[in-house]
Amino acid sequence: DSPAGLEHLNRKIVSDIDDLFVILDPSSKSLKHIARIKDITHQIGIRYGHLYLVGNYNFDRDTEEYLKSTGEAYLGKIEYDADAQEYNLAGKSLLELPENSPAFSSIRGILSRVDGMVEG
Structure with missing residues (x-):
């Protein structure tokens, strides 16, 4: 980072x-x-x-x-996620976002594409 x-x-x-x-x-x-x-x-x-x-x-x-x-x-x-904005403003870790949040879900999809590229 x-x-x-x-x-x-x-x-x-x-x-x-x-x-x-x-x-x-x-x-x-x-x-x-x-x-x-x-x-x-x-x-x-x-x-x-x-x-x-x-x-x-x-x-x-x-x-x-x-x-x-x-x-x-x-x-x-990375999909828009109002909760991510609220977490940022409150100083909360984005790692605490629920798994069903749009940002979390889209990042999980991005990382799975990386895994597929590395393995394939």
Whole structure:
């Protein structure tokens, strides 16, 4: 886990990453991050096994289609969840969300797709 943005890559805090998950919002800046991440990791010698793209809850179907066309592994989006917002505001851990919450369910689906890619 790291803060939003690319500074942690520029500083080469790590040099070998198994799985790099990029959580994106539907903005041109966010979409440019995909190419920038690939450039930075190549330029400064960071190796990663997999680059996975995940859309946040604001993504619409057209933007999801764009992500699928990037050639990178698009895993889906994290669904909007009012409880997740409330937990954040209250300082509660998101790990306490009920299993039937939309965010929890969508993340479980995303992780199962990763498992399927790794096993297959």
